[in-house]
Amino acid sequence: xxxxxxxxxxxxPQLSPLYLLRWEEPQQAHVMLYPEGVVKLNETAAAILLLxxxxxxxxxxxxxxxxxxxxxxxxxxxxxxxETSHAKGWIRIKS
Amino acid sequence: xxxSGYVPNLxxxxxWLLAELTYACPLQCAYCxxxxxxxxxxxxxxxxxxKRVLREARKMGAAQLGFSGGEPLVRQDLEELxxxxxxxxxxxxxxxxxxxxxxxxxxxxxxxGLDHIQVSFQAASEELNNLIAGTDAFRHKLEMARLVxxxxxxxxxxxxxxxxxxxxxxxxxxxxxRLDADYVELATTQYYGWAYHNREHLLPTxxxxxxxxxxxxxxxxxLKGKMRIFYVVPDYYEVRxxxxxxxxxxxxxxxxxxxxxxxxxxxxxxxxxxLPNVRQHSVEWIWNQSPDFNRFRGFEWMKEPCRxxxxxxxxxxxxxxxxxxLTGDAANADPVCDKSPHHHVITDAIDxxxxxxxxxxxxxxxxxxxxxxxxxxxxxxxxxxxxxSLPA
Numbered sequence: 001x002x003x004x005x006x007x008x009x010x011x012x013p014q015l016s017p018l019y020l021l022r023w024e025e026p027q028q029a030h031v032m033l034y035p036e037g038v039v040k041l042n043e044t045a046a047a048i049l050l051l052x053x054x055x056x057x058x059x060x061x062x063x064x065x066x067x068x069x070x071x072x073x074x075x076x077x078x079x080x081x082x083e084t085s086h087a088k089g090w091i092r093i094k095s
Numbered sequence: 096x097x098x099s100g101y102v103p104n105l106x107x108x109x110x111w112l113l114a115e116l117t118y119a120c121p122l123q124c125a126y127c128x129x130x131x132x133x134x135x136x137x138x139x140x141x142x143x144x145x146k147r148v149l150r151e152a153r154k155m156g157a158a159q160l161g162f163s164g165g166e167p168l169v170r171q172d173l174e175e176l177x178x179x180x181x182x183x184x185x186x187x188x189x190x191x192x193x194x195x196x197x198x199x200x201x202x203x204x205x206x207x208g209l210d211h212i213q214v215s216f217q218a219a220s221e222e223l224n225n226l227i228a229g230t231d232a233f234r235h236k237l238e239m240a241r242l243v244x245x246x247x248x249x250x251x252x253x254x255x256x257x258x259x260x261x262x263x264x265x266x267x268x269x270x271x272x273r274l275d276a277d278y279v280e281l282a283t284t285q286y287y288g289w290a291y292h293n294r295e296h297l298l299p300t301x302x303x304x305x306x307x308x309x310x311x312x313x314x315x316x317x318l319k320g321k322m323r324i325f326y327v328v329p330d331y332y333e334v335r336x337x338x339x340x341x342x343x344x345x346x347x348x349x350x351x352x353x354x355x356x357x358x359x360x361x362x363x364x365x366x367x368x369x370l371p372n373v374r375q376h377s378v379e380w381i382w383n384q385s386p387d388f389n390r391f392r393g394f395e396w397m398k399e400p401c402r403x404x405x406x407x408x409x410x411x412x413x414x415x416x417x418x419x420x421l422t423g424d425a426a427n428a429d430p431v432c433d434k435s436p437h438h439h440v441i442t443d444a445i446d447x448x449x450x451x452x453x454x455x456x457x458x459x460x461x462x463x464x465x466x467x468x469x470x471x472x473x474x475x476x477x478x479x480x481x482x483x484s485l486p487a
Contacts, residue, residue, distance in 0.1 A: 018249055018278055018323060020186060020210075026156035027108060033186040035211040035251045035278055036325065038111050038159035038346075089323045 007058050007082040012094040014054035019090055021049055032090065048081055052091050058082060106392060108156030109348040109382055112185075113163055113360060114145065116173070117352050120166040121194045122228045123464035124217060126255050126297055128287040129165065130363055134470035136353040142172040144373065146179050148350055151378035153183040157348065160185040165352065168195030174203045181208030188213060190253075193239035194232055201239075205246045212243045213251040213280070219266035227259065240274050249277040256307070256329075257284040257297040258452060264307045268314045268324070276322055281311060283329040287361040287416060289465040295458035298448040304332060331441050335406065336413025336429035343391035343415060348382065356381045358388055361416040365425050391415055396426050400434040 007013065015021055020033040021041075030046035032039045041049065047068075051061040061082075062075045085091045118133040130136075140148070149160070160180050167173055168191055180187045188211045189204065204212065216236055217227040224233040244250045252274070254260070254267050264281070271279045286294050299307075311326040318324065330337050340347040340359045349357040354372040357363055363370065371385045382388055390396065394407055401412040412418070413429020421430045422437040430437040450456040463469050 016323070024156065024158050026154065027110065027158070031110065031158050033159055033210075035188055035213055035249070036280055038186075040110060040346075092320055 007079055007086060007093065009057065009059040011058050012054060012056065013052040013058060013061070013082055013086070013091045014094060015049060015052050016089055016092050021046075044077075045081065048078055049085065049090070052082075052085075054094060106383060106388075107345050109152060109378075110157060110346045111159040111161075111348070112149075112152045112157040113161045113347070113349040114148070114167075114176075115163050115165065115349060115351050115360065116140075116145070116167045116170045116176070118165040119169040120164060120192070120465070121169075122166070122192050122217075122232065123466045124228055124255070125289055125293040125462050125464055126227075126257055126284045127289040127465040128285050128361060129465065130288050130361075131292060131473050132470060133165075134467045135474055136351065136355075138354075139352045140350075140354045140373070142175060144354060145172075145176055148354075148373050148378060149176070149180050149183055149185070152348060153180075153185060155379055155382060158184075158186055159188070161188045161190050163190040166192055166195060168192075168200070174200070174207050177204055177209045178207040186210050191215070192228075192232065193236045196239050196242075198242055201242050201246050205248075211251055212248050213253050214240050214243060215253040215255065216267070216270075217255065218260050219254075219263050219270040223260065223263065237274070240276070244275065250274060251278045251280070252276045253280040253282050255282045255284055256299070257290075258299045258303065258448065259297070261299045261303050261307050264310045268310070271322065271324075272314075272318070278323045279325065281324065281326040283327055286331075287420075289463065291420060292460070293462050294444065295447065295451055295460070296462045298331060298444060299329065300449045300452045301332065301445065302449075303452075304328065330414075330417075330431045331445060333431055334433040336410050336417075336431040338410045339414035339417075339429070342411045344382070344388040345392070348378070356385070356387075358391075359414075359416065362387075365416065365419050391425075398424075398426055398428070400432075400436075401428045404434065 018034050021030060024031045027040060030041045032041060047065060048061065051064055058079065062078050065074045065078060082091065086093060117139055118129055118136060162173065167189060177187055187209050189209055190213050193214045214236060216224060218224040221233040225231050240250055240252060252271055284290050284297050290297060311324060315324045344358045347359060349360045350373060351357060351363065354374045355363060355370050356373055362368065368387050369385065371381045371387060397407065397412055401407050413431055415425045417431065418427045418429050419425035421440045427437065428435040430440050432438065447456065451458055
């Protein structure tokens with residue numbers, strides 16, 4: 001992971017325009033579609049990416065998820081996932 | 096499946112349908128992964144057959160649809176198939192050389208609801224592009240790339256890298272910048288079909304890769320957020336195999352031009368395949384029940400070193416076709432893996448590529464362009480002189 005893929009609390013992630021995220025009824029899952037492929041997302045990944053709307057900051061995304069999944073603080077996992085998603089080009093970061 | 100131990104749960108549902116509409120193509124690229132014997136598959140599916148396949152695959156769960164070939168633009172019903180796919184809710188991609196396309200057709204594709212057009216280039220210069228493609232295509236491709244953007248598409252460009260083109264990687268990326276591309280796939284040649292036949296001419300050397308990789312990374316860094324550049328090291332230079340197709344019969348469904356259903360586009364060559372055809376069977380039967388699609392599902396089919404390997408769930412033992420082509424047994428580990436006892440066939444191929452590139456040795460066979468005449472000639476060799484062995 002390069003330094004440029006680090007995601008900070010105030011960053012505003014947004015799904016890249018090349019990627020289409022949607023619910024697929026037969027798969028009972030969210031999938032991400034792009035010109036050369038498709039990724040079937042698990043529930044957690046979908047929950048995070050659905051919040052990457054270009055409005056919320058990473059901190060707000062985490063607060064939202066924490067309010068829904070109360071078991072433990074999700075922040076470390078969410079930052080890791082956002083950084084991976086950024087490295088893969090799934091999301092863009094608006095600072 | 097008749098093997099013991101593996102409980103055949105209902106498999107995953109297909110997610111990705113590759114519709115190879117035709118093997119006809121105006122280009123003659125020697126790196127094509129179509130089967131060498133494509134000239135013998137003449138009986139293409141009808142428009143109605145394709146519509147039924149699209150309906151059935153969509154109903155089962157397929158979401159991503161690639162129209163490919165050969166050159167899919169050769170099919171005059173392409174607009175109609177795109178419209179049908181869109182109406183069914185597919186995410187649709189046209190994978191094309193751009194030959195056979197004009198502004199009128201691009202507009203018609205847009206009206207039919209096509210999501211993406213991927214235009215392939217053979218190189219960044221007119222001279223090399225046309226030499227590799229075996230035709231005068233470069234200017235037309237540039238024009239098509241611009242038109243794609245004009246009609247509101249993201250510009251998705253694909254360049255296939257091999258020994259004769261990889262040194263131009265900087266020119267390729269600068270051309271992409273000039274064209275204002277959105278997504279660039281620097282596709283490494285996959286050694287199947289024609290590409291396998293021509294491998295001694297195409298496999299890049301280690302030095303070439305070491306020069307190319309920093310250039311790809313430089314542009315990736317520079318264009319971050321503007322142009323997405325997809326670049327992978329050829330699997331021959333890895334020590335672990337690719338998770339081919341994300342597992343056999345797990346995600347991917349190819350329908351060949353003649354209606355043969357395949358777990359990947361190269362699987363027709365494997366011995367013992369029954370090659371179910373959508374003319375005789377439903378997509379559901381083929382996916383869930385056919386022996387072909389169940390053949391390498393799960394892990395019970397594996398031999399050592401895969402069977403006891405902790406990484407088997409990550410890479411599924413690699414590519415079955417590569418295992419067959421390079422070791423003679425499709426159930427062996429993909430020899431790209433350095434745990435494979437056959438790994439030397441990969442390193443031998445790399446060493447040989449280096450000696451050929453350095454002019455110390457010469458390739459055993461001349462480079463063979465992918466065209467119907469050469470395909471028929473290979474078929475004739477196969478029937479009249481069986482001792483002349485063809486690559487698998």
